[in-house]
Amino acid sequence: MSGAVGRVTPLTIAIDGPSGSGKSSVSRQVAHRLGLAYLDTGAMYRAATWWCVRQGVDLADSGGVAALVAAMPLEMGLDPLDPTVHVDGTDIAEAIRDSAISTAVSAVATNLAVRAELQARQRAAIEAERTGGFSGGAGVVAEGRDITTVVAPDGDARILLTASEEARLARRARDVHGADDAAAVEATRDQVLRRDRDDSTVSQFQVAADGVVTVDSSDLDFEETIAAVLHVVATVTGSAAGLSR
Ligand SMILES: Nc1ncnc2c1ncn2[C@@H]1O[C@H](COP(=O)(O)OP(=O)(O)OP(=O)(O)O)[C@@H](O)[C@H]1O
Ligand SMILES: Nc1ccn([C@H]2C[C@H](O)[C@@H](COP(=O)(O)O)O2)c(=O)n1
Numbered sequence: 109m110s111g112a113v114g115r116v117t118p119l120t121i122a123i124d125g126p127s128g129s130g131k132s133s134v135s136r137q138v139a140h141r142l143g144l145a146y147l148d149t150g151a152m153y154r155a156a157t158w159w160c161v162r163q164g165v166d167l168a169d170s171g172g173v174a175a176l177v178a179a180m181p182l183e184m185g186l187d188p189l190d191p192t193v194h195v196d197g198t199d200i201a202e203a204i205r206d207s208a209i210s211t212a213v214s215a216v217a218t219n220l221a222v223r224a225e226l227q228a229r230q231r232a233a234i235e236a237e238r239t240g241g242f243s244g245g246a247g248v249v250a251e252g253r254d255i256t257t258v259v260a261p262d263g264d265a266r267i268l269l270t271a272s273e274e275a276r277l278a279r280r281a282r283d284v285h286g287a288d289d290a291a292a293v294e295a296t297r298d299q300v301l302r303r304d305r306d307d308s309t310v311s312q313f314q315v316a317a318d319g320v321v322t323v324d325s326s327d328l329d330f331e332e333t334i335a336a337v338l339h340v341v342a343t344v345t346g347s348a349a350g351l352s353r
Contacts, residue, residue, distance in 0.1 A: 118238040119144060119247035121341055122255040122263035124313045127300045128276030129269045130325050130333055131251040137334045138341070139188035139249040145242040146188035147233055149252035149259070152226050153217040154204035155182050159195050160216060161208075167215040174221035184233065186242040188249070207284070210299050214306035223254075223310065230259045253311040256320045265341045268316040269333070272326040276300055 121138065125131045132148055139146035156177045157167070165172045185192030193201045203209070216222055230250065233241075237248035250259065256266040271279075278288040280300050285292035308314060316322045321340045325333040 118243075118245055119265070119341075119345065120234055120238065120260050120263040121247070121249040122260040122266045123249060123251040123269055123337070124253055124256045124267075124311075124320075125251075125269035125271075126276065126304045126313060127307075128280040129271045130279070130330070131269050133330065134269060134325075134333050134337055135249045135251040136188045136191070138337050141334070141338065142249070142341070143243065143246050144188070145186035145237045145246075145248040146191055147184065147186055147230065147237075147248050147250040148191055148193075149226070149230050149250060149255060150213075151191070151193050151201075151204060152182065152184065152229065153222075154209050154213050155193050155195050155200060156180060156222060156226065157209050157213045157216045158200050158204050161212065167212060170219050170221065173216060173219050174225070177216070177219075177222045178225050182229070186233070186237065186248065207299065210303070214303050217253075217307060218310050220310065227254070227259050230255075234260055253307055253313040257312055257317045261317075265344045266317075266320040267337060267340055268313070268320050268322045269337070270314075270322060270324050270326075273301065275326045 119142070121144065123131055123135050132150070136146050159180050160167060160173050160176050163176055165176055167173060181196045183194040192199065193204060234248050234250055237243045239245055252259070256263065256268065277293045277296055277300055281288045281292035281296040284296055284299070321344065323333065323336045323340060325336070328336060
């Protein structure tokens with residue numbers, strides 16, 4: 109529980125961006141510091157992919173995949189300090205980060221019926237946080253690729269978090285390979301750039317939509333990026349909400 113009970117106006121903060129831009133790590137910290145819940149929508153697409161692989165469906169079978177995802181018993185835990193992902197009672201938080209899932213996830217995320225199903229669940233989770241849920245009604249930071257544009261276009265703050273291709277590849281290489289030398293960066297290219305190419309066929313996350321504020325983290329360190337996002341939240345919500353919560 110965030111201790112946010114009794115606060116007046118719930119906040120929905122929507123953050124989109126390409127792979128490696130820092131959405132997940134920055135959103136978690138922003139949510140924690142503001143006493144909000146944290147919704148990792150990418151984890152939901154990863155969970156759907158894990159579930160389909162587990163059930164043995166061919167990911168190219170769009171009808172089969174859509175039917176499985178429609179019935180997927182997914183539970184998302186929205187504590188920013190300990191976000192959890194369970195499907196059918198199994199904790200899959202680690203399994204969905206496997207490189208096999210990272211490689212396959214775009215095939216599921218570009219299935220339009222899957223998107224409609226998960227977007228509906230995401231809207232429901234956001235609404236639940238505006239009235240109760242983990243945050244006690246304080247609200248949520250939801251991040252992904254289509255949150256500012258499709259899932260929460262009326263969000264109180266909408267941010268596109270970007271970074272140069274070079275910065276994103278280096279960050280992901282350090283995460284996955286523990287180094288950002290040329291070999292590590294090359295080995296990361298598919299998981300960052302090819303995935304972004306595939307994912308951008310169904311979502312718009314490379315350029316900010318109308319009313320969405322861009323934060324470019326290429327030359328910012330982690331703390332500076334969090335501060336920049338908090339500053340945008342405080343500015344666009346028209347109060348000190350983003351700083352005092
Ligand atoms: N401003 C920053 N400066 C340096 N490193 C950063 C910055 N922001 C995030 N990072 C680091 O970059 C890595 C990738 O960040 P993160 O996983 O949050 O990106 P993402 O946009 O959610 O990626 P994906 O969509 O592929 O899951 C993490 O190790 C994170 O700590
Ligand atoms: N709102 C979203 C969130 C994620 N996706 C897709 C794009 C990614 O390939 C995949 C996993 O996301 P990640 O954990 O890397 O942020 O899910 C999407 O299409 N829409």
